[in-house]
Amino acid sequence: MNKLISITFIALFAIGTLLAQELKKKMDAPIYGFTMKTLEGKDKSLGDYKGTVVMVVNTASFCGYTPQYKDLEALYKQYKDKGFVVIGFPANNFGKQEPGNDGDIATFCERNYGVTFPMFSKISVKGNDIHPLYKYLTTETQFKEEIGWNFTKFLVDKNGNVVAKYASKVKPGEKDVTAKIDELLAQH
Numbered sequence: 001m002n003k004l005i006s007i008t009f010i011a012l013f014a015i016g017t018l019l020a021q022e023l024k025k026k027m028d029a030p031i032y033g034f035t036m037k038t039l040e041g042k043d044k045s046l047g048d049y050k051g052t053v054v055m056v057v058n059t060a061s062f063c064g065y066t067p068q069y070k071d072l073e074a075l076y077k078q079y080k081d082k083g084f085v086v087i088g089f090p091a092n093n094f095g096k097q098e099p100g101n102d103g104d105i106a107t108f109c110e111r112n113y114g115v116t117f118p119m120f121s122k123i124s125v126k127g128n129d130i131h132p133l134y135k136y137l138t139t140e141t142q143f144k145e146e147i148g149w150n151f152t153k154f155l156v157d158k159n160g161n162v163v164a165k166y167a168s169k170v171k172p173g174e175k176d177v178t179a180k181i182d183e184l185l186a187q188h
Helices: 002-027 068-082 102-113 132-139 175-186
Strands: 035-037 043-045 053-059 084-090 153-156 162-166
Touching (some): 053 068, 053 132, 068 084, 162 175
Parallel strands (some): 053 084
Antiparallel strands (some): 153 162
């Protein structure tokens, strides 16, 4: 009888542990549920960025804002050891300013701006073919409007909450952006 009680207790404990793990997964912020392709064609879960402050930015190689790659790289280098990352998503939605394939984009970013922050495969950030990540960012967060142009930036806190959005014209290193990053990094 004691053996049966012990086995029952162990089984209930195991089931409870599994249910708790599933509940935790469901409670994770939605952004962590996306798996994206890197420019190198590898799958990368955005869940890997849990506990990190993330800047999500749609990019383009032939845009008036393209020099922001330099600013994004400087921001990444300044904060990466403190728990911050920039993640770039090339998009060809505005004036066909990102016509290349992933290899072309990777070469362009490295050769012209020395980009070392994570860059992902080209996606659509608006319209009928909008990628689910950008559909989430523009319809299920507090920032319910479509992307207006290349180099729109979102800040995501350590818990996966989308907490700030910056227009294309706002440079990544501007004081209000860095102040917000500092604030988010200081949170536990």
